[in-house]
Amino acid sequence: MQIWVDADSVPLIAKDLIIKTAERTQTMAIFVANQPIKLRKSPLLVMTVVPSGFDKADDLAITSDIPLANDILDKGGMVLTTRGMVYDKNNIKQKLNMRDFMDTMRGTGVLELQEMSGQKPYGDRDKKAFADGLNRLVR
Template identity: 60%
Template sequence: MTEKIKPTLWIDADAIPNIAKQIIIKTAERTQTTTIFVANRAIALPRLPMLQMKVVADGFDKADDYIADNCCQNDVVITSDIPLANDCIDKGARVVTARGFVYDKENIKQKLNIRDFMDTMRATGVLEPHQQGGQAPYSDKDKQNFANILNQWIH
């Protein structure tokens, strides 16, 4: 019988909500799962052997590039960045946002197309800044969705 290899958790940590960060840390500690936070500045983490902080150079998408280059099949990537999600899915990783939305082969191309369309609309001035909206506050439902997916994928 072959032993199942635990996935590594990769965290796009530049904008991770603190509540989600705490869920990740608790899950990593409970399951003894290697968890790598990647950002262009250090973030405070408890001193636990399974937690790592990878600080990358300043620059556009440096953290994303590091995660995409280093994640492997069956790893879990936590990000809201759609191009990063696409790259990781192409490598066989599973991707979820800190709000518990799962990106997969079934929905990622549509999400990329919508993102690109919205970028074009903003660049051409069709959308004014006040029309672009923003994310709703991190809710208890977001927290529960995220924790459920993370627990399911790690076990």
């Protein structure tokens, strides 16, 4: 198994948990981003800089990007968000539909930016849910 990480969007706390899990389980973790991020030297940690997109879906990918998650699932990969949610074929279409609906609402002006609450801060509950999900999927 390999862990693919959308490093552009992963919170620092989640990144640290991924690194610890990779080292504990001797699992390769590949961090993918459009600019380099700092990783400690380890044969299990790889930084890959790409222009955009994600065309390889091996094993487990960590991302909160819903269209990217859908593409990964279509290619046979598993997806875990940094808040501990596992995306699968049973729930990804609903997430895509909601994302598209909200995008349409914003585009038509029905929803003003100030009416949208945005994403809540990454807290201890998110950290625990992510760690539990990661430990469940990587053994």
